[in-house]
Amino acid sequence: MIKKLPKIELHCHLDGSVRLDTIIDIAKKENIKLPSEDINELSSLVKVPSNCTSLVEYLKRFDLPNKIMQTKESLRRISFELLEDAQRENVKYLEIRFAPMLHLQRELTISEVIESVICGMKEAQEKYDIKSNLILGCMRTMSEEDAILVINEGKKFLNKGVVAVDLCGPELEGFSSNFKNAMDLARSYGYKVTIHAGEAASENNVLDAINLLGAKRIGHGVRIKDKKEVYKLVKEKNIVLEMCPTSNVQTKAIDAYENHPFYPFYKDDIKVTISTDNRTVSDIDLSSEIDTMFNKFDLKRDDYKKIYLNSVDATFADDKTKNWLRSLI
Ligand SMILES: [Zn+2]
Structure with a gap:
């Protein structure tokens, strides 16, 4: 049933959503040595184990995919394949995010990295009934100068x-004060600005992301439940939460x-949306994620419609795309 519904995904990392077969294939073509030849072992290197203990451990699963995402062709292919996978489960609009600075290990410039991902995205949009836009990620582990570099290089692709x-x-x-x-x-x-905050650190990061950085959306934001003042701000400003429950667990x-704040937030009219965060690393797709949350909290079709329409409003798409998305439900 869920699979047939039109879907929108606002929070999906490109490097966390690479097909395992593609990692192996690109490594072969580009002569990149993989840590193992065994598919099960490789799978355990890119998918989180059930006993994962932290965000830092979770993020280790990105090392291997990033190794094979260093050429124009691999970036094009991976972004095409992400949209190809998404349209199979009736995702109609997907905002892909990735950090260009992680793809400069070989010969590419920031501009070429962005262009290659857009190229794969365009190809998929021509072939399938899906639309997409890019969110450029700046690494919090890097300097503000690096973030500015990405922002300047990405400027010519704005709205393209x-x-x-x-x-x-x-x-x-x-962290926010370092990137103001x-x-x-x-x-x-x-x-537009969306910021990962209130996931592995406190709700104060959400406050700063909104007040200092001008975020209109927050990645995760689960910790706002811990402080009234922040919760109130998110609610009053209609800040959208891009919630990724499996990743959070x-x-x-x-x-x-059962303890995920998604449902109480939803009931209290906080603008919640559902995303995968990472399809491969978390080993899920959007249908399974929506299904999990709807089963846990006994949500109905009307609830789905409300959350879907929240997602339409929250997209960074143009009005034409938003109207099209509204017409689908
Ligand atoms: Zn994320």
């Missing part, structure tokens, strides 16, 4: 595939699905 910026990677307390100038610059160019941001 690129729509927004994000800060991602391990979450420390108070970068995000001010991004907004002045016309980028795996990184131990939340101890069990």
